[in-house]
Amino acid sequence: MSEVPAASGGGDGSAAPPRRPRVLLSVATSLDGYIDDASAQRLLLSNSADFDEIDRLRAESDAILIGAGTLRIDNPRLLVNSAERRATRVASGRQEYPVKITVTASGELDPALRFWHTGGAKIVYTTTAGAVRLGDRLAGTAEVVCLGDRLDLAALLDDLTARDIHRLMVEGGTGMHTAFLAADLVDEIRLAIAPILVGDAAAPRFVGPALFPGGPQRRLHLTGVEQLGDVAVMNYLVGAPTDPVHPPDL
Secondary structure: OEEOOOOOOOOOOOOOOOOOOEEEEEEEEOOOOEOOOOOOOOOOOOOHHHHHHHHHHHHHOOEEEEEHHHHHHHOOOOOOOOHHHHHHHHHOOOOOOOEEEEEEOOOOOOOOOHHHHOOOOEEEEEOHHHHHHHOOOOOOOOEEEEOOOOOOHHHHHHHHHHOOOOEEEEOOOHHHHHHHHHOOOOOEEEEEEOOOOOOOOOOOEOOOOOOOOOHHHOOOEEEEEEEEOOEEEEEEEOOOOOOOOOOOOO
16 A cells, blocks of 8 residues: 655745646536436446547546446446557557546445456555555555545545656546536546436436535536537536626616
8 A cells, every 4th residue: 555645846946746637527427417327227328439439538548537436336347448549559658558546435345346357557546544444455456545534636636647647537426526526626528418318316416516616607618519429529628718608688
């Protein structure tokens, strides 16, 4: 297990620290904002064209992150499926697969899940209590990094910076999407909307309640809209300025 060191430098005339990884938050939702239904079986919101685009984005990323809840429920492999894209990564001097990351406060992780036994390097970011609970269950499988008494996502990104991670793709779930956005750590959102209505209050949504920076007055910058079969994909820059909206003269 390793620990994230305290941040330093920049305030005493020393060189500014390197920029944190660019964070792309990728999510597929129903028309009414759900990322799944409440059944035991995963609801497929995307189609084959959208899945292929996700595969391309994974191949372009240095690391992919999901929360422990998504890991437990979906049991994903979180791989780049295209052999051609993997070969391109290797030819450019990168590892065949992006680093796979999960985040857990509790340390409740099943070492039998597919996540641990496919792909390349894996990192678990957790709390002091979570690291104690994990013990050596993932020894030889993943590196466990302690963030301290709480899950500090800014410290997580600083640690990834030190590992030469420049592009991070966050794929869920609700807790991770909410936490990254509430901490103002997202650079871009890729939102795929499926022509489905879920309508179940027990189902998980894209984000949960939170104090998002700027609140409802903050407008994100729409940079593109694309149709992939029956799925609409919208891209937003989070930090880019937008023109003010003036109410109509009613």
